[in-house]
Amino acid sequence: xxxxxxxxxxxxxxxxxxxxxxxxxxxxxxxxxxxxxxxxxxxxxxxxxxxxxxxxxxxxxxxxxxxxxxxxxxxxxxxxxxxxxxxxxxxxxxxxxxxxxxxxxxxxxxxxxxxxxxxxxxxxxxxxxxxxxxxxxxxxxxxxxxxxxxxxxxxxxxxxxxxxxxxxxxxxxxxxxxxxxxxxxxxxxxxxxxxxxxxxxxxxxxxxxxxxxxxxxxxxxxxxxxxxxxxxxxxxxxxxxxxxxxxxxxxxxxxxxxxxxxxxxxxxxxxxxxxxxxxxxxxxxxxxxxxxxxxxxxxxxxxxxxxxxxxxxxxxxxxxxxxxxxxxxxxxxxxxxxxxxxxxxxxxxxxxxxxxxxxxxxxxxxxxxxxxxxxxxxxxxxxxxxxxxxxxxxxxxxxxxxxxxxxxxxxxxxxxxxxxxxxx
RNA sequence: GUGAUUGUAGCUCAGUUGGUUAGAGCGUCGGAUUGUGAUUCCGAAGGCCGCCGGUUCGAGCCCGGUCAGUCACCCCA
Numbered sequence: 001x002x003x004x005x006x007x008x009x010x011x012x013x014x015x016x017x018x019x020x021x022x023x024x025x026x027x028x029x030x031x032x033x034x035x036x037x038x039x040x041x042x043x044x045x046x047x048x049x050x051x052x053x054x055x056x057x058x059x060x061x062x063x064x065x066x067x068x069x070x071x072x073x074x075x076x077x078x079x080x081x082x083x084x085x086x087x088x089x090x091x092x093x094x095x096x097x098x099x100x101x102x103x104x105x106x107x108x109x110x111x112x113x114x115x116x117x118x119x120x121x122x123x124x125x126x127x128x129x130x131x132x133x134x135x136x137x138x139x140x141x142x143x144x145x146x147x148x149x150x151x152x153x154x155x156x157x158x159x160x161x162x163x164x165x166x167x168x169x170x171x172x173x174x175x176x177x178x179x180x181x182x183x184x185x186x187x188x189x190x191x192x193x194x195x196x197x198x199x200x201x202x203x204x205x206x207x208x209x210x211x212x213x214x215x216x217x218x219x220x221x222x223x224x225x226x227x228x229x230x231x232x233x234x235x236x237x238x239x240x241x242x243x244x245x246x247x248x249x250x251x252x253x254x255x256x257x258x259x260x261x262x263x264x265x266x267x268x269x270x271x272x273x274x275x276x277x278x279x280x281x282x283x284x285x286x287x288x289x290x291x292x293x294x295x296x297x298x299x300x301x302x303x304x305x306x307x308x309x310x311x312x313x314x315x316x317x318x319x320x321x322x323x324x325x326x327x328x329x330x331x332x333x334x335x336x337x338x339x340x341x342x343x344x345x346x347x348x349x350x351x352x353x354x355x356x357x358x359x360x361x362x363x364x365x366x367x368x369x370x371x372x373x374x375x376x377x378x379x380x381x382x383x384x385x386x387x388x389x390x391x392x393x394x395x396x397x398x399x400x401x402x403x404x405x406x407x408x409x410x411x412x413x414x415x416x417x418x419x420x421x422x423x424x
Numbered sequence: 425g426u427g428a429u430u431g432u433a434g435c436u437c438a439g440u441u442g443g444u445u446a447g448a449g450c451g452u453c454g455g456a457u458u459g460u461g462a463u464u465c466c467g468a469a470g471g472c473c474g475c476c477g478g479u480u481c482g483a484g485c486c487c488g489g490u491c492a493g494u495c496a497c498c499c500c501a
Contacts, residue, residue: 005474005492060499064425082501110501115425117495126501193498209497258500276496306501333459367453369461384459398461 009114009122020311025107028127028305031149032105035142037129040104042086044111048076054085054293056260058200065112079111082259083128084286084302085293091132092295101133107307119277119309129283130302132290137234139301140265140285141241147269147281147303148247154314159269159280162252163242164224165235166203168263168287171228176202178221186216206254222253234264261286265301273316274309281305325399327355328423329372333365333384340408341383347416354378354423372398379423383408395422 006012013021029039048068055062067079080086083106096102106128114120129146131139144161151159167175179202187195191210198205206217227235242249249267257266266284274280283303290298330345332338338360348356357375359368365382372380382394393408393415406422408415 008492065499112500114499115497116493117497120500124501128501204499277500279501282501304501309501331460364454364457365459366457366461371461373461380461382459386459394460396460401461403460 007122009116009120011121020314021307024307024311027150027153028105028107031146031153032127032129034149035103035146037103037105037131037146040087040090040106041108042083042090042106043080044109045077045079046086046089048078050085050089050293051078051081054088054261054289055082059258059260061112061258065114067111067113081112082110082304083108083126084130084261084289084304087128087130088132088290088293088295088300092290092293097133097296097298101131103131105129117277118275119306119312121308125307127305127307128302129305130300132298132300134301135287135299137238137241137265139299140234140238141245141247143283143301143303144242144267145245145247147283147305150305150310151269151280154310156271156280156313156317158273158313158317159271161247161249162255162268162270163238163249164252164255164266165227165231165264166256166262166266166284167223167227167231171226171231172223172263175221175223175226178226179203179205182220183216190216203256207256217254224251224253231264238265257282257284261289261292263287267303269305271309271313273313277309279306280309280313323376325376325378327357327375327377328352328379328381328419329368329375329377329398330356330358331365331368331372331380331382332358332360333382334362336388337383337385340388341381343412344415344419347412348419351413351416352420352423381419395419 032039048066051066052062057063061081066081069077071077087104087106091097091102091104107125109123109125111123113122116122127150129143131143148161166172180198183190183194183198183202183205187198189212190198190205191208191212193210194205194208194213197208205213206220208214208217224235239249252268255266255268257268262284264285264287267282268279269281270278271280272278281303283301285299285301287299289300290296328348330341330348332341341358342360345356345358355375355377357372357377359371369380378398380394380396380398382396387393387405387408391407391409392405395404395406396402397404404422406418
């Protein structure tokens with residue numbers, strides 16, 4: 001029988017890597033909190049209909065990338081391919097809009113059935129930040145700053161903010177028509193992919209990587225030149241706010257997002273160290289989404305930030321740094337010492353903020369020291385027959401390589417307290 | 425879904441034109457040192473050579489399939 005492996009495109013996270021995840025998730029929560037955003041947790045599966053309507057029937061995500069199944073009640077369910085639709089559903093279900101604008105974030109997995117590649121998984125994780133009920137560009141600037149701050153906290157200067165506007169229901173149809181007028185006469189000269197895109201989603205041709213498309217893409221009209229007055233004003237205001245916040249960006253008139261619901265602002269943070277899947281964070285405004293899902297007309301802006309990709313950038317950019325040594329390795333030599341030391345270790349684990357490691361097996365001192373190194377312990381605590389006889393215990397500083405002898409009398413709690421003091 | 429490429433010890437990788445008991449470094453465990461670790465020396469354990477089938481007297485090596493990793497397209501976090 002073959003051993004079972006993790007499903008394709010999924011991966012396990014375990015020590016020491018899991019420590020990076022804990023830290024990143026903590027930083028996401030901390031930064032969201034600073035902006036007054038609260039956490040929302042929604043199911044990882046929802047009615048298929050929610051994503052079909054929310055993400056868009058004709059998007060690649062809905063057409064071919066969803067994990068959809070029929071449950072035992074004959075309902076069509078889907079593992080969420082992104083977090084926003086479920087959040088909107090929950091907000092509507094609990095009538096949170098009755099309480100004014102909602103600032104929410106969610107942290108968790110999403111699922112897309114795609115061929116894995118660098119920075120692309122079938123189960124991935126993201127921080128999803130959503131601001132509902134604020135129509136002004138201040139909300140756009142606010143969510144962008146959240147992402148910018150998170151990147152800055154990890155010293156990721158490498159990620160560049162690309163900004164664009166895809167217009168609204170007034171000017172986008174006009175732009176689409178202009179694009180079709182531009183590309184249609186040259187349809188035969190376009191790449192096969194772009195010929196297909198011409199019918200389905202002409203905007204996509206703009207970020208084609210095919211050399212054949214290049215001359216036509218370069219001369220194509222730009223949305224940014226055809227924005228209606230309202231969209232133009234929104235875009236200009238956002239730029240002013242970003243400048244005021246000191247957030248650098250470049251206007252990239254060719255960024256297009258894959259989800260149907262975006263209106264006006266779209267943005268991406270891209271990193272050069274990620275390979276082909278270079279977007280660390282992508283988002284924008286979605287003023288029509290809430291209504292589309294059966295709610296009252298409600299503006300919204302938000303983004304998704306890929307945690308796997310974020311950590312990839314951090315790892316590529318960060319050099320090797322010596323791991324911090326912390327905590328105590330407790331070493332008992334002999335049965336009597338073990339019996340005496342065990343309650344002390346128990347108390348240390350209750351009261352010390354640092355880890356306490358112990359291997360109660362009857363091993364050589366050398367082996368215990370090796371374990372201490374492996375555990376990254378800062379201190380070694382040694383108790384053997386000699387110490388027992390003198391009611392002492394040896395505390396070794398593994399960095400300074402120096403031993404200290406401490407009194408070992410009284411109840412375990414007292415000994416533990418002395419040790420905590422001696423090691424801080 | 426399309427294309428390329430790679431699967432040999434826990435990890436990184438050798439393995440000759442197909443030829444007997446498949447190797448190294450690191451790591452692990454033990455010893456040198458009956459109580460002092462990151463250096464050194466000695467020893468040991470650890471392999472369905474991804475899986476299934478085929479060719480062959482004989483397959484880690486050749487062929488087909490399959491699963492998985494990696495990279496790119498498509499698409500996106």
